[in-house]
Amino acid sequence: MTALEFSFSLDQAQSSLKPFALKLTRDMEDANDLLQETMLKAYSNREKFSEGTNLKAWLYTIMKNTFITNYQRLSRRNTFIDTTENLHYINSSDHVTQNMAYSHFALDDMNDAIEALDDVYKVPFMMHFKGFKYHEIADHLQIPIGTVKNRIHIARKELKTKLKVYKDR
The missing domain is CATH 1.10.10.10 (Winged helix-like DNA-binding domain superfamily/Winged helix DNA-binding domain)
Incomplete structure (x- = not known):
């Protein structure tokens, strides 16, 4: 399959991938980003696609794995480990939970x-x-x-x- 034919096939499959991206991300902008990243990865790795197999299934797998990787990366980025000796950050009152009295x-x-x-x-x-x-x-x-x-x-x-x-x- 030539690069042009592969690109055309990707373009045809794109419309069926968007609802899946939206279901995963629950946000239209994030879904568009995920779809774009999936298309880029698929095109970059087109030589790994076996002609005659199901292209949509291959794209769904790429999208799902990309979403999981991004989610794990985001989770790790938001995880904070206090490495100070006196646990200063954990014991600081920068983030205090408010009760409902104020409201x-x-x-x-x-x-x-x-x-x-x-x-x-x-x-x-x-x-x-x-x-x-x-x-x-x-x-x-x-x-x-x-x-x-x-x-x-x-x-x-x-x-x-x-x-x-x-x-x-």
């Missing part, structure tokens, strides 16, 4: 800030938060859609000002 305080502050809004702004904001569309809110409150958008904007702006303490958290 309860934040939620309480958000609810208080929403309750402090004037009803003119709070009602359209809460309706929009619950999933109503602008035109549904306008119909329900019998006000123009522009007024609805303006009131929701003002409510968001006031909430952002009142809750700015949580901006970087």
Whole structure:
């Protein structure tokens, strides 16, 4: 099989490999990268392919092995072994697990800030938060859609000002 014929066969098989790549990676960009790496490896090793055998099976095997190799490499890279004598890194408090108390305080502050809004702004904001569309809110409150958008904007702006303490958290 010539390089051109092999390249054409790879191109034909590529569409059936993409769903498998997506199933393995669960991410479209990673799937595209895996597919591209598989095609590159297959083309680079085309002399190892036995003509008359199943090309798709060969490509699936390359893809699966490439995925496993990349996964193992990533796992090793993320594994940290503390080699210091006093286990400084393991005992450091750089990474602390937070309990849920902080989020309860934040939620309480958000609810208080929403309750402090004037009803003119709070009602359209809460309706929009619950999933109503602008035109549904306008119909329900019998006000123009522009007024609805303006009131929701003002409510968001006031909430952002009142809750700015949580901006970087």
